[in-house]
Amino acid sequence: MTTHVVASDADEYTRRFVGVSMLVRLLAILVAFVGLVGQTMTLPVLACAVALTASGLAVLMSERVAAFLAEHPFAFVADVLVTLAVIAVLGTETPFVLVTISTAIVVGFLLQPALAALCAVVLVAGYLLVETLQPPAVAGFMLTAGVPALYVGAVAVGGAARHAHRAHVAASRQAGEALLAAAAAEERARLAREMHDSLGKTLHGIALGAQALPRVVERDPARAQGFAAELAQGANRAALEARQLLARMRADQPDRPLAEVLRSQCDAWQRESGVPCHFRTDGAVDLSTSARYELLAIVAEALENARRHANARLVTVRLTGHADGGLEAVVTDDGAGFVVGPRARSPHGHFGLTGMAERAAFAGLSLQVRSTPAGGTTVVVSHPGHAREAA
Template sequence: MSAVISEGERDEFTRRLIGICMLVRLVAILVAFAGLAGQILTPALLLCALVQSVTGLALLMSARVGAFVANHPLAFVADVLISLGVVAVLGTESPLVLATMSTAIVTGFLFTRPVAATCAVVLVAGHLLVSALRYPVGAGFMTTIGVPAIYVGLVAIGGASRHAHAAQVESGRDAAAALLAAAAADERARLAREMHDSLGKTLHGVALGADALPQLVENDPAAARDYAADLARGAGRAAREARQILVRLRADQPDRPLADVLRGRCDAWQEETGVPCTLHVDGAVDLPTDARYEVLAIVAEAMENARRHAEPRSVVVRLAGAAGGAVEISVTDDGKGFVPDPDGRSPYGRFGLTGMAERAAEAGISLVIRSAPAQGTTVAVRSPAVHLGDAVVRTPDE
């Protein structure tokens, strides 16, 4: 899955790059002083070293200063002026000129191409001007060509880093948009399946009955009254199914951990029924959005069956990681129990178990129903190894 880079992450990247460059500056100052060993340290040299060290440490150690520069790049023009001042005071052959190199790469990264190019021209022109004034004759290759070329090259490297990072940010936004579009498509497909499997069939039956009702009213008014009552019950069932679909869609909450959603389901069920419902969680596990929706629907159906038919004294929901990265979820009640059909079909006139089996098949997970008269019922689902992003969900023992 592609990483999505936020504005905050972009600013953090900028602060880190500035910090690295300032660390290089401090190392360059130490190297310069090592090269000056045995020479007289003038007040101007010490002042320039102090100013460069202070600015470098401020940008490296203070998150507030780094954040300010990241959000207000033009503030870094002050550092460009400091670098020019160091060159003007100490000359172009001073070892401390090495410390001004960090300014060039940060300039290329922070500023747009026109501004960065202007800063590069200012750095190079200032360097050449000082070199021409201080060393009109006999200036070395590095002084006249090497250092200015390094300035230009570092500004170009900073600009290339800027554009590469901008491209990464843009690709992250594209990835986020694609993920949102895919999630929206999944939600539409899931809603269509829900409408087809439950509400659509009920409404189709109501529509067929409504078509036949006028003829019954003319031919057999008594039968028409019974038929109209059946239609009313069908319409009521359709309304309940529509509400259930909306409740499931709203209760999924894919941005919340699965354990939190299950805990909310247990609390709501306990409040509604007055029967204790306990959630046990073993390990930090979750499911992909598509499988998660179907699993939550199976859990809801198992709890609803317990409420309607089992007369339990308590219900226990378990969420746990299993060997190999699998995820297991079970709903266990201590109610009346029943004899499950070997093929997993619902009893005549009911559709809960059949619907759970269809959902499990749709999500690619296994479904096991264990029950016996007077021994309660357990509905358990098991998902294969789950990959969330680049990480595999594992149990605490793995």
Template structure:
């Protein structure tokens, strides 16, 4: 999900929470107003106002369709302003039900931009004043003449301040997300540049040198020229393979996505391809540098392929764990036949997987460990280590404890 899409979704969630909170406050105000009406004659207009306010509030609060419509079309809440004025007109400014209209002012400030909120505020205050002047027989006082209109204005201002703070938070979060994506992309470009220089660049340079010498050798030494031509052909194939591997690496990881999400997809794809259950567990907050992500994914992929080829396992567990100090551990454990690790931590005779995984771990500044024994499965784990720890330069192997 892009940053603008996430911001829009967050804004809709904020609108929904504001609506829910305001309607709960309104229902509480209705209850308080009913307490204030105890001992008074319940007229039909007052009863109708209470029913209208309660039904409209509950319909928005309990109906996802109505709530979703208001979230998508905030201007529909202008109808609530008109309902509030109608209530004031019917019950009069002295009725406790006037308290219910205060929640309208607060929500207006939160949902609308300044211009629309100010317009709604003018409508609320003007309507209230007109109702008060329409019935001059009502008791005069500060709260009736100035207090309630001032509360309308103040609550709209408070709602606007909350809206502004929320929008500022969204902008800051979006900028942080965009900066993080830009940094991840820059790291990825730098990593690919290093890999192209170390592999593809050197191969192409060798091909270029051989091609420069080939015309002269064709004239002076055809036999040597034939050898050069074969070498150039092999070099071209090697360059093509290296380019293909680079493309695969570019597609293997998406730096803008959470590492746990990418790892989960990798495990699910492996399980579907081989029919062996592969369960991923994530513990703690896990974050990996862009330069390490591919290496760790490649180690996990190699470990899973070893399980499929050699382990004859019934199930596999992949554990992604966040450790103290920002360190990370990733482990792949199977219940297969296992093997007897070599004392030097190298691959078994005729295989090179463990050696390659150890090299990848060193490249990522991590340490590989392998625990296995015949009949007791295998656990391959890679863990972040202190750069000054010389143990990171070699894999750690041990036999699994007997069951």
């Protein structure tokens, strides 16, 4: 996908470059007509002016023509023939010679170096041949050597622009591939962290219990039944954590605004739990992919705590964006509440608050938990704005 985008940008740049060159051609035609003021307008001059203007307008006004030249640059060789025809008809003294410089620039940009150099030789040779067959009334350096040098220089300028553009495209492609690789690495790291924080610990406990079970069966068969039941509960808990992990990984959809994703998350939780969950948003802004993922996980954990431990009857989720780019998500329930420990750590035997605090710290978010027994719980997750980050 990144390669396709870079290729599209390259084609667009080519069309723009050719279009600007044709605009320069039209301006040169206008200057040429100014230079002919006071002279008789002959049919050959008018025909050449029409041919050059038509070719320039065709590229500027028709996207199909510009796209065709971007895809088939060799077709621009026809413009070289038009240029030679103009010089042959009007001679080397005509102001329209300046118009043909745009042809050399586009040739240098569109064609491969070898072919562009060949076209430069053809332009110079054609010009010198016309000058030899139709000697100007007043010979001078500009007519004899200046214009041929301009052709060569214009082709070189076009080639330099082509080289610089290709280098830019290659750098953009490499940057895109690096971003994809970084995103993939971040996703793998995030998945590893998720599995370590939840599923890995549960599975480790099950493995230890399974290793101890044969000894318990030998020494105390009656206790072994309860021990096996605990292992079964642990296995069920691991399955539940795996499902929750997959659900959280699917929860974030970076192509959708954070407010929409969070609203969908609240609606899904309300359907599963049967507890009303009111969602409000006000001037919300978005976050980076990693930060919004962690924020969604923290909100999900706060909702689960409200269902499992607080027996809440109503939950409110509010997402607020600030003018400085800051963001705040607040989850409030009317449940049983609890005594908040130091640093908003989980009570003994629970890990929800601890995991939320670790997630917030990892994503550069701040976490506040306010709760009192029988007074409900409020979880505030915030992201600093640009002004506060700078401070």
